[in-house]
Amino acid sequence: MIAKVLVANRGEIAIRAFRSAVELGLRTVAVYPYEDRYSLHRMKADEAYQIGEPGHPLRAYLSIEEIIRVAKLSGADAIYPGYGFLSENPDLARACEEEGIVFIGPPASVLEMAGNKVTAKEYAIAAGVPVLASSEATTDIDALLAAAEGIGFPIFAKAVAGGGGRGMRRVDKPAALREALEAAMREAETAFGDGRMFLEQAVMRPRHIEVQIIADGTGETMHLFERDCSVQRRHQKVIEIAPAPHLEEPIRAALLKDAVAFARSIGYRNAGTVEFLVDTAGERAGQHVFIEMNPRIQVEHTVTEEITDVDLVNTQMRIAAGESFADMGLSQEGIVPRGFAMQCRITTEDPSADFRPDTGKITTYRSPGGAGIRLDGGTVNQGAQISPYFDSMLAKMTTRGRNFETAVARARRGLAEFRIRGVSTNISFLQAVVEDPDFLAGDVSTAFIEERPHLLSAKVSKDRGTKLLTWLADVSVNQPHTRPAVLVNPVAKLPMLDSGTPPEGSKQRLDALGPRGFAQQLRSQVALAVTDTTFRDAHQSLLATRVRTKDLVDVLPVVAQTTPSLLSIEAWGGATYDVALRFLGEDPWERLAALREALPNICIQMLLRGRNTVGYTPYPVEVTTAFVNEARATGVDIFRIFDALNDVNNMRPAIDAVLDTGTSLAEVALCYSGNLLDPAEDLYTLDYYLRLAEKIVDAGAHVLAIKDMAGLLRAGAATQLVTALRERFDLPVHLHTHDTAGGQLATLLAASEAGVDAVDVASAAMAGTTSQPSLSALVAALDNTERSTGLSLDNVCAMEPYWEAVRAQYHPFESGLPGPTGRVYHHEIPGGQLSNLRQQAIALGLADRFEDIENWYAHASRILGRPTKVTPSSKVVGDLALHLVAMDVDPADFEANPGAYDVPDSVVGFMAGELGDLPGGWPEPFRTKLLKGKSPKSTMGSLSDDQVEALATPGPSRQHLLNSLLFPGPTHDFEAVREAFGDVSVIPTIDYLYGLPLGEESVIEVEPGVSLYVSLEAISEPDDHGVRTVTAALNGQLRPISIRDRSISVVETHAEKAHADNPCHVGAPFSGVVTLGVSAGDEVVEGQIIATIEAMKMEAGISASASGTVERVAIPATQQVEAGDLILVISA
Secondary structure, X not given: OOOEEEEOOOHHHHHHHHHHHHHXXXXXXXXXXXXXXXXXXXXXXXXEEEOOOOOOHHHHHOOHHHHHHHHHHXXXXXXXXXXXXXXXXXXXXXXXXXXXXXXXXXXXXXXXXXXXXXXXXXXXXXXOOOEOOEOOOEOOHHHXXXXXXXXXOOEEEEEEEEEOXXXXXXXXXXXXXXXXXXXXXXXXXXXXXOOOEEEXXXXXXXXXXXXXXXXXXOOOEEEEEEEEEEEEEOOEEEEEEEOOOOOOHHHHHHHHHHHHHHHHHOOXXXXXXXXXXXXXXXXXXXXXXXXXXXXXXXXXXXXHHHHHOXXXXXXXXXXXXXXXXXXXXXXXXXXXXXXXXXXXXXXXXXXXXXXXXXXXXXXXXXXXXXXXXXXXXXXXXXXXXXXXOOOOEEEEEEEEEOOHHHHHHHHHHHHXXXXXXXXXXXXXXXXXXXXXXXXXXXXXXXXXXXXXXXXXXXXXXXXXXXXXXXHHHHHHHHOOOOOOOOOOOHHHHOOOOOOOOOOOXXXXXXXXXXXXXXXXXXHHXXXXXXXXXXXXXXXXXXXXXXXXXXXXXXXXXXXXXXXXXXXXXXXXXXXXXHHHHXXXXXXXXXXXXXXXXXXXXXXXXXXXXXXXXXXXXXXXXXXXXXXXXXXXXXXXOEEEEOOOOOOHHHHHHHHHHHHHHOOOEEEEEEEOOOOOOOOOOOOOOHHHHHHHHHHHHHOOOOEEEEEOOOOOOOHHHHHHHHHHHHHHOOOOEEEEOOOOOOOHHHHHHHHHHHOOOEEEEEOHHHOOOOOOOEHHHHHHHHOOOOOOOOOOHHHHHXXXXXXXXXXXXXXXXXXXXXXXXXXXXXXXXXXXXXXXXXXXXXXXXXXXXXXXXXXXHHHHHHHOOOXXXXXXXXXXXXHHHHHHHHHOOOHHHXXXXXHHOOOOHHHHHHHOOOOOOOOOOOOOOHHXXXXXXXXXXXXXXXXXXXXXXXXXXXXHHHHHHHHHHHOHHHHHHHHHHHHHHOOHHHOOHHHHHHOOOEOOEEEEEEEOOEEEEEEEEEEOOOOOOOEEEEEEEEOOEEEEEEEEOOOOOOOOOOOOXXXXXXXXXXXXXXXXXXXXXXXXXXXXXXXXEEEEEEEOOEEEEEEOOOOEEEEEEOOOOEEEEOOXXXXXXXXX
């Protein structure tokens, strides 16, 4: 009788054995090496003893001497080997027998017969069980190569003592056999201490079916039915099902009969598994062959337990203790399978990276439960450290149901309930497998995964909570912005609304009338139409375009309900597109879609830079057309189109694209500059603007716009220009200006008196100076007059507290202008640029010389030919001004000798005509002197055929391509933020910019009905690497997050990384221990194995990626490495 059992294993199977032992009333003993001291199995046992030497954990579990030593030391009278490690080693069974210790498994003689695949095959033949053609076992590779010629290909190279997929390779071509044999031999020697190999014929598209066998000491042998283990990766089982679904009864009966016959023929005792392959293709479809017997418990034994209600580990121990089946109440006739069970192995492997084992700390662990779900796990809990030394399996999930479909449905539910963070897992891959229709239909083979590469890149968990929490933790630690003393949630300032559908507005009128009819109605109406620019140009001018989507969308339901008579809101395009990608981690297309959804009744207007779209250089017409079509489909109704130099030819691709939609309004702008009231003005005269307007009208515009970027349009000039445009053309006129000097409300009123049809204004809290004039001031000024806007002054004013609170959140991005400035009439700097120039001046250390920059801007504008100044031409003038002030250059000398000075590339390109021709012609001889010896780059790129095709297909793919074409760098930045931190646009702005105060809870609504409750509990002191541990709570559960404090200077030694694009660099494919096989100066050829790497009980070769001489090695002969670490450099 057994009283105390030592489990010579670790992790999940050790815990499983302890549980059965406890049920039988046995005391338990665990063993562990130093590296496994935190493993849960050590704490589950009654006693635990350390074995082996530090630094060699695998060797410890493979040491028979250590296992026997601890068994004798602890007084254990039985040893349970589990699976893997020493479970199939007859020397352990023999040592137990010599020491009078019960070995819970077959006797040594049976292990030698069954565990030796060659011997097992001989017994199978003797028992009449069909087998495959194979070779003799040997360590002689040449002999194996010769034997392969007689067997044919494809072929399997198998280790005699192999198991669990280790020491096994499938080889399809003779040329690859030697290398496969060498790798498998090393792996088998490491894992089992026996490097002997044999070759075996490969079956075509087989199902892998195994039969569970149990045999007692009386010779009685029975089966517990079969399991389907066909879903495999690298010959290692991933999903197992019992009984095998969709298996014909004659095949099942033959498998069970042959399994029992084989076990009886070798006098088997205890639990074991007889494994078969069943052909599913070709002439032998439906036939089976014996491949091996595993004389131990299997990982997948749980599915058999679930359908038979037989505890296999319990049965093993009772058989070893001398009980018979009769004693246990077991008989073949009494065991009837009920329902189906399926096991999924949850591992720390990344399917998209060739199942590379991952290591690290589990930061979150939540497991499934409920009806029909069983979990068998090892050390899997929050805070558990996953090491590179042992198997990558975290847990086994077994689901059960009355039928196969129910078991699968429960597997889907269980996989969805798992939450494992901190390490990669294969859960997304398993989810893809159980959703595959062929899997559900039972059409599986051992090539199932190989035939479906898409399973490896299945959609992974969003892990939104952890990513968003990491952003908040990073901001909380590094504090990129100083938190204002008082901040309030802007939403709390919004007026209360009655729920209901907002009234119809301009959007519905445009849809009903079409763009021409809409424009005609606008022209004929008496009331002054109003566009609200708060949503784009106002915050671009005042707050460096930093206002986030959330703050724009939150107010839109109020706008829709209380100001439905607005002509439009200007909410997209211009710099907002670039800044969203570059600085906010937001996709501008997602912003547009959100704006459209929240504002169903008012037209959304965007700023379109002609053929530049929203970029800074011209693009092929296909890009412009695709952009307009995608913007229209996503939500834009009115396109305000302009060109920085008033070149209608540059606007035509955009105008034509808008006209071709048939539904969108083309509002085409003439950019205003100078002072048409000045008798000395000889360029930007009234005649100039009328000629320009005529070209715009001829191009097909629906609306004429006046775009006064710097606020230079005086009231009298507005009267003249608006009157002339309305007299000459029958299109409505829309006026846009900036209130930089503080007097533009007068300009709007004068334009209104002259008959202007629409004007741009902004909410008072976001108005004035470099922004637009105040909306409430305009509404109040025109109330009770013929041109009353139709907007409620009370409703307009009710939204101002919201925008005040929003603006306060973005205090770090304020333009710094304390009030209006009349200097704009001298330097003519556009409103948005004037704000940004101050920030650039500060960054360049020129903050105290801003007046010099303004003066130089005026000089630069004159020297460059007095262009109309709007993005991107204004940027050219600003670049030159900043550059020359920094160099302290005399304007007169620069104008006379431009070739003597370095100038920004943007200036060279501008003077070369990249943006078009100047309205007043090129300044000569300045232009010729400046361009002498310079070769400006062409900015017009070409498109590939694939890109042209993709641009013709609406949807997210086209949006992504447009992002990449227009702003490749910012798009890369956006994608990096989205990958690292998720969709940060859902984070409240106060938290996004300033982080979380200690102890305060914040709510993040990631989607309707899905909220995350987050709080910051503590921030640790930095470690030697400058990393702080942030303890945060997510939905009440603590999450530790490591954040680098960038204010701390740390000198660190980093492992050298291999350059993936350099074939002369050989890097580590995954984390593990690398052993070099070559030295500096050795000659190598491409494909030659130059090192081996061992991790997670797996060994793989690392091959040379180029031929040449080993120039240097980057690591010692044996070294623990991370994925991507440089191993050596080859001089090709």
